[in-house]
Amino acid sequence: MKANWNTLHRLWMLLAQAVTVGAGLLIAWHAFGPASPPPARNDVVTIHEAAGSTSLASTILGRRDTGYRSAARKASASVVNIYTRSASSRRSRRGQDSLSLGSGVIVAAQGYILTNNHVVDGATEIAVMLPSGKVADAQLLGRDPDTDLAVLKVDATDLPPITFAEPGSVQVGDIVLAVGDPFGVGQTVTQGIVSATGRNRLGINTFENFIQTDAAINPGNSGGALVDIDGNLVGINAAIFSESGGSQGIGFAIPVSLAREVMDQIIAHGRVERGWIGVVARDAKHGAEDAAGAVVEKVQRGGPGERAGLRVGDTVTAMNGKGIADATALINETAMLAPGSRVEFKVTRHGVPMAVAVELGRRPMPAERRR
Structure with a gap:
């Protein structure tokens, strides 16, 4: 069966x-x-x-x-x-x-x-x-x-x-x-x-x-x-x-x-240091079968993404020239970099492509993120 x-x-x-x-x-x-x-x-x-x-x-x-x-x-x-x-x-x-x-x-x-x-x-x-x-x-x-x-x-x-x-x-x-x-x-x-x-x-x-x-x-x-x-x-x-x-x-x-x-x-x-962008995202392909990228659903107040100008609804398609396939890839790719790294994201906003430069923060521990 x-x-x-x-x-x-x-x-x-x-x-x-x-x-x-x-x-x-x-x-x-x-x-x-x-x-x-x-x-x-x-x-x-x-x-x-x-x-x-x-x-x-x-x-x-x-x-x-x-x-x-x-x-x-x-x-x-x-x-x-x-x-x-x-x-x-x-x-x-x-x-x-x-x-x-x-x-x-x-x-x-x-x-x-x-x-x-x-x-x-x-x-x-x-x-x-x-x-x-x-x-x-x-x-x-x-x-x-x-x-x-x-x-x-x-x-x-x-x-x-x-x-x-x-x-x-x-x-x-x-x-x-x-x-x-x-x-x-x-x-x-x-x-x-x-x-x-x-x-x-x-x-x-x-x-x-x-x-x-x-x-x-x-x-x-x-x-x-x-x-x-x-x-x-x-x-x-x-x-x-x-x-x-x-x-x-x-x-x-x-x-x-x-x-x-x-x-x-x-x-x-004594701990693991990871880069962090400070957004919650979903897969772009949830809205279209052939779409790639990560759609920003939430931007943490005061976080690296907000300071750089990322907005809810932005679709992140690449990071430092490397394609971002989905939300998991966005999290994993930023986490591989050290806090303080400067990253350029390729973003589509209302159908218009643009570049957004972000200085990554330190990824908080899970307990810290719940506060």
Whole structure:
């Protein structure tokens, strides 16, 4: 039976996020005390990157007898459990503290851990269970709600960092493994394939470029690793489509290219700096099948767009000579530039083409934009 959009629309988008576990599941969280000052960021961060790929023949021969044991072992050593407590946490019926559980990936031996923003959002206390079994306090270095990524720092050294795959190396049909701690049962590895790449307009994040996979991703897997058959990181597990709350073969991961870009900025600056035009726009093709561009529907008062003279009804068709296909392209292209950049937009107003020069502002965090 062919599924139509109405059928798919009835599926609710579930972030594969925190599952609630009793404090009794934690063998030790003795370090879960008052937050200490954020750690200094003057250490040198070393990121491991994959070397050139091996031949297909040697890859097949190497896995004929061992399956994906080596990849699973390699990746699992760099995936951690993340426990959070927030001000809204309630005590369980047995009087134990209710804690939230997610996953994270060690990205540098100096104690840097990459995870999802929604895993740690609102947390007043964060602890990480390391591969050794040790539980350590974690500090939130920074987060980026627009991509649902966050970076933590634990006071530990010589941790086993994941190896980053080459950006764009994963293709549709490739076998991948998802590593995390679903439902708090313990670290788990599931296998699937890459079903699609470049998924967007899902309404999950502001900036979307998801890898879609049928590897089982369940609540508690959020922030865990999606790796290739060599155990190299290709994505950060983030969300699933589900009617029941469990995996139904449609999972999404943030690609390593985007994750690396956000992670580097957070480690260096504590936040992600993006250019911002200060308008709300819709696709021009909503009004005409062959139209391209983004139609301005709202101009934020005092924002960069208003100061430059952009008006409601303007159709933005190009930026610095590069065509703007739709509203998503307008947001993405401006976000790739640094705040303070001067940009020339090609605009059509009442059928008349014109150029509007805008000095981009700093894109506010989502909470700031709601004020």
